Amino acid sequence: MQSTAVRSRTNTHPAAQGFLARYSGDSRKTYTAALARYLAWCESVDVDPLQASRADVEIYRVHLLEHEHLKPSTVYGYLSVLSAFYRVAVADEWVEHDPMPLVRRPRVYYDDNRLAGLSRHDLEKLILHADQRSPQHAALVILLGVLGLRVSEAARVRIEDFAGYERGHRVLRLIGKGGKPATMPLPPLVFRVLDKAAGDRDFGPLLTTRTGRQLSRNDAYRWIDTLGRQCGLGHIHPHQLRHAAVTAALDAGADLRDVQTFGRWSDARMVERYDRNRHNLDRHAVYKLGAHLSGIADRIAA
Numbered sequence: 546m547q548s549t550a551v552r553s554r555t556n557t558h559p560a561a562q563g564f565l566a567r568y569s570g571d572s573r574k575t576y577t578a579a580l581a582r583y584l585a586w587c588e589s590v591d592v593d594p595l596q597a598s599r600a601d602v603e604i605y606r607v608h609l610l611e612h613e614h615l616k617p618s619t620v621y622g623y624l625s626v627l628s629a630f631y632r633v634a635v636a637d638e639w640v641e642h643d644p645m646p647l648v649r650r651p652r653v654y655y656d657d658n659r660l661a662g663l664s665r666h667d668l669e670k671l672i673l674h675a676d677q678r679s680p681q682h683a684a685l686v687i688l689l690g691v692l693g694l695r696v697s698e699a700a701r702v703r704i705e706d707f708a709g710y711e712r713g714h715r716v717l718r719l720i721g722k723g724g725k726p727a728t729m730p731l732p733p734l735v736f737r738v739l740d741k742a743a744g745d746r747d748f749g750p751l752l753t754t755r756t757g758r759q760l761s762r763n764d765a766y767r768w769i770d771t772l773g774r775q776c777g778l779g780h781i782h783p784h785q786l787r788h789a790a791v792t793a794a795l796d797a798g799a800d801l802r803d804v805q806t807f808g809r810w811s812d813a814r815m816v817e818r819y820d821r822n823r824h825n826l827d828r829h830a831v832y833k834l835g836a837h838l839s840g841i842a843d844r845i846a847a
Contacts, residue, residue: 558584560595560639564630571697572723579626595634599644602627610651617651624650663690663789665796667778671786674776676738681752684742685760685768687735688752689783693790693808695722696783700760702751704743707731721809791819 561580568576586608587594592601602624609620628645635643663671668690676683688699698719707717714730717739721727731739742751752760760768765783773781787808794804795816805813 558594560634560637561630563637563639564633567633569724576626576629579623580630582623583627595640597644599647602644602648606648606650618653620651621653624648662792663778663781663785665789665793668786668789668793670776671772671778675772678772678775680738680742680744681760682768682772683738685752685765686772686786687738689765689769689786690790691735692717692729692731693787693794694719695787696762696765698722699783700752700762700765703749704746704751705748706751707736707739708747725809727809788819791816795820 561584564580565573565577583605584594586592586605587597587601590604606620606624609615609623610617615623624645628648631640631643631645634640671690672683672686675686685699688694688702689696694702698721702717702719706719707715709716709718711728711730715736717729717731719727719729739751750759752765754760754764769783769786770780773779791804791808794807795801799807801813801816804816808815808819810816
């Protein structure tokens, strides 16, 4: 939860108010926290954020990396928020010049497999264990690990959202990240689990706690972590299931364009970032090339 100081700092700064008004939900919370950190730093070093120069922002970057010891990826994210903030501030005529274009950002590599990958067998094991636990637990795992929903999207699914059909397909209709609507077809494996979780209810949130309250993000994280430990997968969290869904779809032979649509990304590069099996040496292209040249293998001197 945001502190009172964070909220007051951004709520009383007119340029910050205009910037944050563009966003809602989790994005607004994230941008509010990032912007409040910057405004607090500006206050501590007596820099007017609307008069900040490129050098001031560079010093802030160094401060985050060397004094607060934040990860390069975190600093990159904070600077991205500032870049958006100053673009809007220029458009709103709060500042004359954007200080961000020449600011150096930390190099961030996404090839390091920071998230432990779940194999297809791990995903199957998790689904079966969740099904034994309860229809609600099974539905959560299916929504995350088969449909690839984000945890907030899965928690918000209502029974009415998957009651309809479109062109002969049973579908789930949802509002995704950024308020973008999406329609996803439901294979039998999925809609049978969802129908079982709905039971005799015709409307209302699909995922609920024992008290009938709609499942929250924190509830979903706790459920997935518990299920993972119970079936021998260790500590896992919901976003790993989204990665697993993308990886399994690729391994099943789905086209890259179709997987991009599945993940609901505007940038095709996101598919590679979510493929947890991209470093699998069994799939390395050199093996296919070696097989292609196998006709000369027995003629090479041992």
